[in-house]
Amino acid sequence: MAGALVIPGVQVAVVKQVLPQQLSPSGVLGLIGFTEINPGKTVRVSNFGRLIELLGRSTALSLPEARQALDNGISELVISPLGSATGARASLTFPKKDATPQAAGFSLLARAPGPWANGISASVKYRQNLDNSTSFDLTLARQDGTTEVLRNLNTDKQDSAQYIVKALADSSIARVDTDKPIGWPQESTQVFVEGKDATPTDYAAALARLKDESDVDMVLAAVQDFSNPATVARIYGDVISHCNNLSDECKGRIGFGQVPAGSTTAASVQLASNLVSDRFVLVAPNGVVGAVAGVVGNLSYFDSPTFKRVSGLGVLDNAITVEDQRALLTGRVVPIVTERAKGTVVLRGLTTDGDQINVRRVADHAVRGMKMIGDLFIGLLNNADGRNALKQKLTEFLVQMQKEGAIVPSTDGTDPAFKVEVYSSQADFALGIVRVNMAIRPVRAIDYIYATITVQV
Structure with missing residues (x-):
């Protein structure tokens, strides 16, 4: 602030209001796999032409998940190529x-x-x-x-x-x-023979490059060799660990994987049981996971992929029977099926712990918003006005989520969609700490309808 006035007059101080930045768009997919051209760093693309231009024509064949995701409306791809010395060329x-x-x-x-x-x-x-x-x-x-x-x-x-x-x-x-x-x-x-996939260590190294891409909210490791279930489970386990670790840094992500080609229902359920997480989605049959990730990324963060159409797959050669659909859903595997009058759809969008995908995405959106707003107050004074301003900004953010339909009150209307408490004890005050307690109720999709019809005389 300028010095005190000596000559009579007016001095005006301009204080800039704390204004949160807009969150990055949801639906950014981090994709790991083999590419023809390996730049040794992550590459961002938002259309197929750009993908071919930067990574080569055969990338469409070695990384088909990229085309599937783009065809289904993914916001952006962040591709982390596997090392050129990994695996082997056929x-x-x-x-x-x-x-x-x-x-x-x-x-x-x-x-x-x-x-x-x-x-x-x-x-x-x-x-x-x-x-x-x-x-x-x-x-x-x-x-x-x-x-x-x-x-x-x-x-x-x-x-x-x-x-x-x-x-x-x-x-x-x-x-x-x-x-x-x-x-x-x-x-x-x-x-052609003797083409080999990368090792789990190679996939982990490519996965690590995505840590610096803060706007990525979905991750897919494009595994090619499913002959060893233990190796596949290890790679997908690394994806889950990556998502959990990034969630601790307020960069929540959801991982995607798929069952092996020709896998039995029992084997698919067994694989899912080894990958239980609220941050992982296992898809069946093999060859459709890129399209599912694209569908999820194309939806608003609070929308459910259940019964949403999947495009670009053609006729599913390995169609899943009704009995197998029940078994897969019970085992928390997401089946992709062709329904009459609906087309090819995601039968039910759920993670391997049985929760709806959109519930986790809503929670992650709230965490990212809390982090973005909280960063604006770091370095400001820890007084009643500062804490009240923080609470107001958080309330504004959550009110907007409620208006979007992402969070809702309880069904009986007695409990609000969100609660916010901002406080600092005397011990916290001495350490420069402000604590925030926040509760939200994410909206859930209608998965089942039970109806009773009374036939009257």
Whole structure:
């Protein structure tokens, strides 16, 4: 404040009102998996074109959860790529065509590490052209029936090695292994093998990079190899630990995972029993978890994903029967099913401890709001006016949550939607501590309706 006036006049002091910043939008998904291009840091994308531009075309194949989440309206993806030295790329080798020097054959490597390319077949077919030159077509066929064809690779080129490398650069699945001999291949069909997933330690290292992304409120580890249930449980366990640790820093998050492909109902329920948490969602069947995360992220933080449509999945090959649906829900696994007149929907949105997903998200939103407002008062005076101002700002925030419909009074109307108490004892005062007691009642979705119909005479 300026010094006291000497000459008669007026001095005006301007005091800026404490104004909380707007919270970051909910629905920011932290995604861990293999990418074609590894920048060694987290990458933010909000559309599929940007994803391909920054991380490469084959990322759409090695990390299908990204496309699923974007198709279902996720606010933003924060991708933490697994290390380029982790896992192993799938590969195959074409034998040489004949005994000539140019007929050395060649080897192909998947553009991104991981077992996603295992089982993809590559076929070479020679043909004679009208100008009497010889060329071959290379066809890459995925297990889902989609193919990628590179046509008219001419064998009469002088520098065959350089020509083959350049021609196959257009493939979004594989590239030529330049560390091995390159020449004209034998007409045959080969299959990609030996692609390997990252270890739990590698996933944990990529997960750690998300700690500095404060606006992330959902986390998904895109596991590819489900052959060892113990390894899968360990990776998902690390996701739960990450979410719990970040919640202690007022950065609450919910983790997502999926059951193994071909998993029985009993095995899926057993996996869920090893991952019980109010911060983890286990989805069935395999291959839909990215879409579910996208649906949850597209909803308001207080809305339930129950019976919400999931897009971009096509026909579910491994449809879940009604009996299995009951068993999965009892075991706290979230089934994705196709319902007549509804389409493909999330049957019920719940965490592995049995609570509704939106209840946890409402609580996390309240915690983030409390942290944001509390930070504004750090360093201000601990007096009655300061504590009252803190209480008023918290009340404003909670009133807004109530107006949005995120928190509600008790069903009989006797208990309010929230309660706030701000105080400081004499011992707290000496230590610079102000304590806040806050209670909220998150809104819950209608999951069941019990009706009684009386047939009158």
